[in-house]
Amino acid sequence: MKLHLRVWRQKSKESGGHFETYEAEGLNPNMSFLEMLDVVNDRLTQEGKEPIAFDHDCREGICGSCAMAINGEPHGPNKGATTCQVYLRSFKDGETLTVEPWRAKAFPVLKDLVTDRSAFDRIIQAGGFVSVNTGQAPDANAMPIGKEEAEKAFDAAHCIGCGACVAACRNGSAMLFAAAKVSHLGLLPQGQPERAERVRKMVEAMDAAGFGNCSNQYACEAVCPKEISADWIARMNRDYALSLAQKL
Amino acid sequence: MKLDPRIPDGPLAQKWTKFKSSVRLVSPANKRKYEVIVVGTGLAGASAAASLAELGYRVKSFCFQDSPRRAHSIAAQGGINAAKNYQNDGDSVRRLFQDTIKGGDFRAREANVHRLAEVSVNIIDQCVAQGVPFAREYGGMLANRSFGGAQVSRTFYARGATGQQLLLGAYQALSRQIGLGRVRMHPRHEMLDLVVDQGRAQGIITRNLVTGELRAHEADAVLLCTGGYGNAYYLSTYARGSNATAIWRAHRRGALFSNPCFTQIHPTCIPVSGDYQSKLTLMSESLRNDGRCWVPKAQEDRRPAAQIPEGERDYFLERMYPSYGNLAPRDIASRAAKRVCDEGRGVGSSGLGVYLDFSEAIGRLGESTVRERYANLFAMYHEITGESAYEAPMRIFPAVHYTMGGLWVDYHLMSNVPGLFVLGEANFSDHGANRLGASALMQGLADGYFVLPYTLGDYLAQHKPGGAKKASETEAFWEATEAVQARTKKLLGIRGGKPVSDFHRRLGKILWDHCGMSRTRKGLEQGIDAIRGLRKEFWEDVNVPGSGEDLNQSLEKAGRVADFLELGELMCRDALERDESCGCHFREEHQTPDGECARRDKEFSHVSAWEYQGEGKAEVRHAEPLAFEEVQLATRSYK
Numbered sequence A: 001m002k003l004h005l006r007v008w009r010q011k012s013k014e015s016g017g018h019f020e021t022y023e024a025e026g027l028n029p030n031m032s033f034l035e036m037l038d039v040v041n042d043r044l045t046q047e048g049k050e051p052i053a054f055d056h057d058c059r060e061g062i063c064g065s066c067a068m069a070i071n072g073e074p075h076g077p078n079k080g081a082t083t084c085q086v087y088l089r090s091f092k093d094g095e096t097l098t099v100e101p102w103r104a105k106a107f108p109v110l111k112d113l114v115t116d117r118s119a120f121d122r123i124i125q126a127g128g129f130v131s132v133n134t135g136q137a138p139d140a141n142a143m144p145i146g147k148e149e150a151e152k153a154f155d156a157a158h159c160i161g162c163g164a165c166v167a168a169c170r171n172g173s174a175m176l177f178a179a180a181k182v183s184h185l186g187l188l189p190q191g192q193p194e195r196a197e198r199v200r201k202m203v204e205a206m207d208a209a210g211f212g213n214c215s216n217q218y219a220c221e222a223v224c225p226k227e228i229s230a231d232w233i234a235r236m237n238r239d240y241a242l243s244l245a246q247k248l
Numbered sequence B: 001m002k003l004d005p006r007i008p009d010g011p012l013a014q015k016w017t018k019f020k021s022s023v024r025l026v027s028p029a030n031k032r033k034y035e036v037i038v039v040g041t042g043l044a045g046a047s048a049a050a051s052l053a054e055l056g057y058r059v060k061s062f063c064f065q066d067s068p069r070r071a072h073s074i075a076a077q078g079g080i081n082a083a084k085n086y087q088n089d090g091d092s093v094r095r096l097f098q099d100t101i102k103g104g105d106f107r108a109r110e111a112n113v114h115r116l117a118e119v120s121v122n123i124i125d126q127c128v129a130q131g132v133p134f135a136r137e138y139g140g141m142l143a144n145r146s147f148g149g150a151q152v153s154r155t156f157y158a159r160g161a162t163g164q165q166l167l168l169g170a171y172q173a174l175s176r177q178i179g180l181g182r183v184r185m186h187p188r189h190e191m192l193d194l195v196v197d198q199g200r201a202q203g204i205i206t207r208n209l210v211t212g213e214l215r216a217h218e219a220d221a222v223l224l225c226t227g228g229y230g231n232a233y234y235l236s237t238y239a240r241g242s243n244a245t246a247i248w249r250a251h252r253r254g255a256l257f258s259n260p261c262f263t264q265i266h267p268t269c270i271p272v273s274g275d276y277q278s279k280l281t282l283m284s285e286s287l288r289n290d291g292r293c294w295v296p297k298a299q300e301d302r303r304p305a306a307q308i309p310e311g312e313r314d315y316f317l318e319r320m321y322p323s324y325g326n327l328a329p330r331d332i333a334s335r336a337a338k339r340v341c342d343e344g345r346g347v348g349s350s351g352l353g354v355y356l357d358f359s360e361a362i363g364r365l366g367e368s369t370v371r372e373r374y375a376n377l378f379a380m381y382h383e384i385t386g387e388s389a390y391e392a393p394m395r396i397f398p399a400v401h402y403t404m405g406g407l408w409v410d411y412h413l414m415s416n417v418p419g420l421f422v423l424g425e426a427n428f429s430d431h432g433a434n435r436l437g438a439s440a441l442m443q444g445l446a447d448g449y450f451v452l453p454y455t456l457g458d459y460l461a462q463h464k465p466g467g468a469k470k471a472s473e474t475e476a477f478w479e480a481t482e483a484v485q486a487r488t489k490k491l492l493g494i495r496g497g498k499p500v501s502d503f504h505r506r507l508g509k510i511l512w513d514h515c516g517m518s519r520t521r522k523g524l525e526q527g528i529d530a531i532r533g534l535r536k537e538f539w540e541d542v543n544v545p546g547s548g549e550d551l552n553q554s555l556e557k558a559g560r561v562a563d564f565l566e567l568g569e570l571m572c573r574d575a576l577e578r579d580e581s582c583g584c585h586f587r588e589e590h591q592t593p594d595g596e597c598a599r600r601d602k603e604f605s606h607v608s609a610w611e612y613q614g615e616g617k618a619e620v621r622h623a624e625p626l627a628f629e630e631v632q633l634a635t636r637s638y639k
C-alpha cells in the first residue's frame, strides 16, 4: 500500500512553516498511522534529512500525547480514537493525506507537529483538584457513592487532555476539557466543598490562557477520542453562573 | 561492599509503626529550607512530589513528556491491590504480604513487603478522597475483582483505566502544589546525569527537550521515580518513551543495580503482527477473571476456534494449575503459553498465540455484563486486530511488561548513594522475581504517598539545609555537565549509516531470544557477545540527524538506546550468574521434573547488586542476603 503525505514542517516556534510532500510506499494496512510515520522518519534519516517531530508515548490511546490532524480532522477519521489508534486500513491505497499540528492560539507550534499544550495544565493548577493532603482521608467506604454516579463521574474523568477539542473548535475554546474536569469532581461528594470556587478559577485560567469562547457548535464532542459529552459544557455553565451568584 | 538494608528491629508486623514513631523529624519551619528534586511524575513521582510539597518542602519536579499527566502510569489498566477485606473473603495485611512474597518466588525483602501490605489500605482511602472514580456496587460501596496469584478479591479498579484515574488523582494533587508555587514543574526535561559530590547526591543535569539547553540543578536530596526499563527489549507494553537513562546514569555514578535480569513477561498481550510493529498492547490480567485460556489438543490444528469441539481443546492453565486455574501468576501463565506454542499447538498465523475465550462467561453472565466489565479492552482489541472478542476468542501471547529489577534501595528507599532515593518501578524493592498483578500501582503510590515522606525526613534531619553548593560553583556539576555535552556531541557527530531504531530492534531481539522467558548459560553468553558487538557498531554507525540545540527526538532516542545497550549486557550477566530458576527467571538447567522453576535457596536466596567499574570494565556483583522468618521458604505451588 502507498500514501502521499503532505506534512507540516516548522523549524521552531518563532519560524514560519510550510507543507512538504513525502511518498510512503510498501506499507502494510495493519500498520498504525504512527508506525507509518516511523518508517518515513527512518527513511528521512537515511537521506540525511531531519525526521518529522511529533509527540507520542503510550500508543494505545490513553496518554493524550499524540496530536495531529489528518486531512483537517483532529486525530483522523476514526470516531472515538486517538491518532495513535488509527490504522492504515482506514485509508485508501494511493490516498493523499494532509498532516498538521493542532491549530489553536493557546497551543503554539514548537516544531513540526509538536505543540505546546501547557495551558491545559494551568487550568488544572487553578482549581482542577480536591484539596486533600496525603494522610487526611477517612475510610474509603465511609462515604457511599451510587454506582451510576460513580460511572458518570468516570465518563467525565476519562478525558486524556489531548486538546483535540480545542483544535476542532473554530474559536479555539477549551470548554469541553474544562467541563469534563469540573463535572468529574462536581458529580462526586468529595468535590462539593470547592465546587463554586473550582469552576470560577478554572474558567478564569481558561480565559487567561487565550482559549476562545464556546459558541455551541459541538465540533469538540465529535472529535473527542474519549467521546466526552458536550452536555458537561451545559452543566459547567450552570455551575459557573451559580458560582457567580454565590448560590452553589 | 556490605549492603545494609537498615531494616528496623522488632517483630515484622510492628517494624513500620515503630519506625514511624522513632524517625528523626524536620520541623515545619525548617522544611521549607530544603530543596528536593523529584524526577518522574508517574504514580511514584507525582505522589511523592505532591506529598512533600504539602509537608512544606520545596520541590522541583521533572518529566520528559509535555505534561506530568502523561507519565507511563497513565496506561495501567486492570487495578490496584489493597488488603481492605471489604469482600469479607478472608483477606488481611498478613495474606497480602504472604501472597506477594510467594508470588515473587521468595526473592523479596520481607520487611518491605509487609510495609507495602500495611499501607495499601491507606492508598485507597487517599485516592477516594481525591475523587478517583473507582467502580462501585449498587449499594454505593467499592467493588473488587480478582487478580492472579491471589484467592481473594482485593483489586480495586476504575473500568479498564485504573492507572489513568490514579495518576490523574496524583497529578491533580501535584497541580495544586504547582499552583501554590511549592512545586516548580519542568516538563519536557530529561535528566541526563546525577551529580554526586562529597559522597552525596547533590543534584542532576537536565536537557530542555525543546531548546536543548543543559542545566544543572542542585538539591538536598534527589528522588528518581523514572519507571522501568522493559523497553530494552524494544517491543513491550511500555510507552515508547519509557527508558533507563536516569537510573543507568545514576548507576554509572555509583548506585548499585539490583536483579537486572528480573523482567516480567505478561501472558496476555496482543501477538506481534509484523516487523514494522512499534509496541505491543496489553490485554489486562483482569480478563482472566472471566476468560479461559486454551489451545487445540492436536498440533498444527488450523481450524477456526469455533470448529474445534470442546473435547479437542486443552484448557492448559486449568489443567496444569487446578487451584488457581486461569489466575495463575504471570510468570507461570506465560511459560505455560510458551510451552504449548513450542509444542506446535499455538494458534494464529505465526503459531505464537493462545486463545483467551469469553464464550463461557458470556453464556453465564450475558453479553451485557461482560461488556460492562471489559468494553474498553474489547474495543482496543478490535481496533488493533479488526476482530470481535464477543464473537471469537481473543488471541494472546506473552510480552515484556514490567521490570522487577532496578536500583538497589534500603528500607528507607535510599540507594547506597546517600541522598539518592529511588521509588516505584525504578527500584528493585518489593516484587522479588515476579510481580503479582495490580501490585505496581500499589507500590508506586505506597512509596510516594506513605513511605518516602517519612524516610526522607529522617535523612534530611541529619543534614543542614542548603548543604548542596550552588551548581555553578562546584567541580562535580561542571564535570557532569561537560560529560553530558561531550556525549551529545559524540552522538551527533557519528552520522553513520543506520537510524537508531535499527539498533534498538536488534538489541530487543537479542534480549528476547537469550534473556526472555527461558534462559540458558550458552544463550546468555551468546547474548553478551552479540550485545557487545552491537554496541560497538552503534557508536560507529548510528545516524543521529539534526542538532543539539533544539527539539531533536532522534537525539533523545539515541541517548536512551545507548544506555539500553549497556544495561542489556548487565541483564544478561545477571541472568548468567543467577544459576538457578526463580519466578520470571527460568534457567533451563534448573527445572523440576514437571518443568517448573527449581530454586537454589542455599546459593541464591539473595538480591544481586551490581557495582559499576568504569567504561568497558566488568561490573562487580554484590549480594544482600534475604532471610525468611515469617513465611517459610517453600516451593511455590499453584497446582
Ligand SMILES: Cc1cc2nc3c(=O)[nH]c(=O)nc-3n(C[C@H](O)[C@H](O)[C@H](O)COP(=O)(O)OP(=O)(O)OC[C@H]3O[C@@H](n4cnc5c(N)ncnc54)[C@H](O)[C@@H]3O)c2cc1C
Binding pocket: B039, B040, B041, B042, B043, B044, B045, B062, B063, B064, B065, B068, B070, B071, B072, B073, B074, B075, B076, B077, B078, B079, B080, B162, B163, B189, B190, B191, B192, B225, B226, B227, B228, B237, B238, B239, B242, B243, B245, B246, B282, B401, B402, B423, B424, B425, B426, B437, B438, B439, B440, B441, B442, B444
Ligand atoms: C500497559 C500496562 C498496564 C499496566 N497495568 C497495571 C495494573 O493494572 N496494575 C498495576 O499495578 N500495574 C500495572 N502496570 C504497571 C504499572 O503501570 C507501572 O509499573 C507503574 O505505573 C510505574 O509507575 P512509576 O511511577 O514507577 O513510573 P512511570 O509511570 O513509568 O513514570 C516514569 C516517569 O519518569 C519520567 N522520566 C523517566 N526518565 C526520565 C528522565 N531521564 N528524565 C526526566 N524524567 C524521566 C517520565 O517522564 C515519567 O514521568 C501496567 C503497565 C503497563 C505497561
Ligand code: SF4
Binding pocket: A158, A159, A160, A161, A162, A163, A164, A165, A166, A176, A177, A180, A220, A223, A224, A225, A226, A227, A228
Ligand atoms: S475533552 Fe476529549 S478532545 Fe478534549 S482534551 Fe479531553 S479527551 Fe481530548
Ligand code: FES
Binding pocket: A055, A056, A057, A058, A059, A060, A061, A062, A063, A064, A065, A066, A082, A083, A084, A085
Ligand atoms: S500516543 Fe498516547 S494517546 Fe496516542
